[in-house]
Amino acid sequence: MAKLFFKYGTVFSAKSLNLIATAHNYETQGKKVLLMIPFMDTRSNGNISTRAGFELKAEMIDTDTNVVDVFIEHLNKKEKIDCVLVDEAQMLSSKHIDQLRDIVVRFNTPVICYGLRVSYTLELFEASKRLFELSDKLEEIKTICWYCASKATHNLKLVEGKPEYKGNPIDIGGLEKYLPVCYNCYVNPPIEKELKGV
Numbered sequence: 135m136a137k138l139f140f141k142y143g144t145v146f147s148a149k150s151l152n153l154i155a156t157a158h159n160y161e162t163q164g165k166k167v168l169l170m171i172p173f174m175d176t177r178s179n180g181n182i183s184t185r186a187g188f189e190l191k192a193e194m195i196d197t198d199t200n201v202v203d204v205f206i207e208h209l210n211k212k213e214k215i216d217c218v219l220v221d222e223a224q225m226l227s228s229k230h231i232d233q234l235r236d237i238v239v240r241f242n243t244p245v246i247c248y249g250l251r252v253s254y255t256l257e258l259f260e261a262s263k264r265l266f267e268l269s270d271k272l273e274e275i276k277t278i279c280w281y282c283a284s285k286a287t288h289n290l291k292l293v294e295g296k297p298e299y300k301g302n303p304i305d306i307g308g309l310e311k312y313l314p315v316c317y318n319c320y321v322n323p324p325i326e327k328e329l330k331g332v
């Protein structure tokens with residue numbers, strides 16, 4: 135039976151790179167993947183890109199998109215889909231996650247979602263919460279804290295070099311900066327290092 139996966143991590147944990155490696159593995163075996171990304175991720179424009187410089191075409195998922203319909207549209211075009219990959223899954227709604235779960239069950243097709251676990255305000259994203267509830271398999275994509283040697287578990291938001299802990303959990307503006315940090319460094323970030331650009 136196919137499974138629903140949630141591979142989660144902090145910012146800079148190479149989630150998109152992991153997604154692209156998975157897509158590459160499928161493609162080299164002659165298998166087809168369907169890529170999906172939330173429309174509100176303004177960095178994308180229909181492509182999944184990574185800091186390593188790879189790009190892949192993707193279906194854009196808007197608030198009122200039914201992802202089951204998107205999947206069926208591809209099947210109707212006689213496309214074979216061996217796997218669905220979802221980038222930035224935390225930006226979807228819980229309804230979208232229910233639909234992805236439905237794809238796995240109805241079509242016996244694996245769906246692998248990549249995304250953040252918690253926001254910089256220390257809240258589970260709605261979609262991430264639903265993924266924790268519905269996934270068959272959870273996997274943490276690990277990276278280390280920006281400031282120390284601990285594992286990063288949280289995302290620190292810096293605006294003009296100062297930590298910000300309150301606001302809209304989904305904030306994709308441009309000027310702020312997010313760093314992967316451990317909880318201790320989240321609460322008490324050694325900002326000096328950041329300001330000096332070390």
Ligand SMILES: [Zn+2]
Nearest residue numbers: 279282316319
């Ligand atoms: Zn730390």
